[in-house]
Amino acid sequence: MAGYFKKMFTALNSVLTGMGITIKYGVNPKAEVTQQYPEVKREPPDRFRGKLFVNINICTGCTACARICPVDVITLKTVRDENKKLRPVIFDINNARCIYCGLCVEACPVDNCLYFEKKYEFSAYTKEDLISHFGLGEAQSPGKKAEEKTADVTKEQKEAAQ
Amino acid sequence: MPAADERFMQVNMGPQHPSTHGVLRLLVSTDGEVLRDARPYIGYLHRSLEKIAERVTYPQFTPFTDRLDYLASMNCNLAYAMTVEKLLNIEIPRRAQILRVIMAELNRISSHLIAFGSFSSDMGAFTPFLFGIREREFINDLFEMTCGSRLTYNYIRIGGVSQDIPEGFIGKTREFLDYFPAKIKEYNELLSYNAIFIKRLANIAVISTQDALDYGVTGPNLRASGIPWDLRRSEPYLIYNELDFNIPVGKGEVGTVGDAWDRYMMRIYEMEESSRIIRQCLDMLAPGDYTAKVSKVLKPPAGEVYVRAENPRGELGFYLVSDGSTKPYRLKIRAPSFANLSIIPKLARGVMIADLIAIIGSMDIILPEIDR
Numbered sequence: 001m002a003g004y005f006k007k008m009f010t011a012l013n014s015v016l017t018g019m020g021i022t023i024k025y026g027v028n029p030k031a032e033v034t035q036q037y038p039e040v041k042r043e044p045p046d047r048f049r050g051k052l053f054v055n056i057n058i059c060t061g062c063t064a065c066a067r068i069c070p071v072d073v074i075t076l077k078t079v080r081d082e083n084k085k086l087r088p089v090i091f092d093i094n095n096a097r098c099i100y101c102g103l104c105v106e107a108c109p110v111d112n113c114l115y116f117e118k119k120y121e122f123s124a125y126t127k128e129d130l131i132s133h134f135g136l137g138e139a140q141s142p143g144k145k146a147e148e149k150t151a152d153v154t155k156e157q158k159e160a161a162q
Numbered sequence: 163m164p165a166a167d168e169r170f171m172q173v174n175m176g177p178q179h180p181s182t183h184g185v186l187r188l189l190v191s192t193d194g195e196v197l198r199d200a201r202p203y204i205g206y207l208h209r210s211l212e213k214i215a216e217r218v219t220y221p222q223f224t225p226f227t228d229r230l231d232y233l234a235s236m237n238c239n240l241a242y243a244m245t246v247e248k249l250l251n252i253e254i255p256r257r258a259q260i261l262r263v264i265m266a267e268l269n270r271i272s273s274h275l276i277a278f279g280s281f282s283s284d285m286g287a288f289t290p291f292l293f294g295i296r297e298r299e300f301i302n303d304l305f306e307m308t309c310g311s312r313l314t315y316n317y318i319r320i321g322g323v324s325q326d327i328p329e330g331f332i333g334k335t336r337e338f339l340d341y342f343p344a345k346i347k348e349y350n351e352l353l354s355y356n357a358i359f360i361k362r363l364a365n366i367a368v369i370s371t372q373d374a375l376d377y378g379v380t381g382p383n384l385r386a387s388g389i390p391w392d393l394r395r396s397e398p399y400l401i402y403n404e405l406d407f408n409i410p411v412g413k414g415e416v417g418t419v420g421d422a423w424d425r426y427m428m429r430i431y432e433m434e435e436s437s438r439i440i441r442q443c444l445d446m447l448a449p450g451d452y453t454a455k456v457s458k459v460l461k462p463p464a465g466e467v468y469v470r471a472e473n474p475r476g477e478l479g480f481y482l483v484s485d486g487s488t489k490p491y492r493l494k495i496r497a498p499s500f501a502n503l504s505i506i507p508k509l510a511r512g513v514m515i516a517d518l519i520a521i522i523g524s525m526d527i528i529l530p531e532i533d534r
Binding site: 011012014015017018021022033044045046047048049069070099100101102103106107116 | 224226355
């Protein structure tokens, strides 16, 4: 009989201890940890891996990012321009497929070229809208240089003179 | 599937059952309230990670290991990195090793917090789940400021870690470690020693020492059965042999050794031990390199290695065969949850349906790792 009551007492005691903790949190306004997300937004840390951004003007078109990407997110097409430099005409990042592993950012040899923005809200209605296009587009056909033109004219004149 | 016995009712539990921790389908045949049999059907999360490994280079596979056990990505990263390093024979700088241990143990705590929380919500107590999530948030913030991600970290790389810890990390980690013990005490008061909770779990689904060994159960589930087998102690890697920590072993405090309550309690004890390890590591942290010099194109010599590491859920093993090219020839993943799942049909025979939830919850399986 004594054992029966003892058991009852321990059971009641343990339940009440638990309830005590719950009530403690219930009445303590400091215990609130909820963040009111859409109204209050937290600032992500500096290393936050958000949406990928390419500063295309300093991109050298080395394709290191496209090669390291494990899920083929980056479509990169380059052509050589008049100065024999690689020009990234197409640089598409498919955000729908990106796993935000950060390998491309580490592979990029140029400072501040490819990096993560602190953006994390970029949902879209279609899959196409999730692809960011950074490419410079096809370059205009490089015209002849002035010296070449002059050379051409002199040549023509010589031919005409003969 | 065997021909259904007409005396028993065949019921599907899952794949969308909230207590199955993912997409586990259990085909149970019941005799009234009593289970005759429970067969797990898996594969709903199959992404053929082992095949993907053959198609990507060695460094490229690291983000995929995040997706093995997503609650303990750091530990999965670590095991994979150690496998490739063994093949390449690289020496890891000391600072990198300490950082790896800190991250792995922090992740162990966060994983056990989820195990604690989800188990309690399976058992019908929802409040502890929120408590667990609240403390996990601290760890998530720590990881986020270190590597920029909250779940799939991809932080531990071949050769070291991806970047050094940021300013303020040590202070914040210490803050967390000072704050955490009080919370563990609260968990114990709220849930662990609650009479209803004990009544529900004591003497349920006892795994005997022999069964645990026979079925290849590892991790806290094995230790709950009374076997002090922890790879951090039995087969030390990184700097674990220099650290002072205990291996908690199931003692059958409220019932039999190896019952569901013991398995649950192992995780609470391990969180305390992990906190101790992190504290020691923070003291040991000295300036140095955070990564060894690893060439960008990895070409390990032809050969094969098997490396295992102690994950929150058991032994995670990677069996890697290299043919000398830049891509693995074959990668076999030994997932701890898969072995732990295999004992469920044996445990489930003859128990009540409600206890099946307790069995799955106490084993703390995770499905992406099983299906991979």
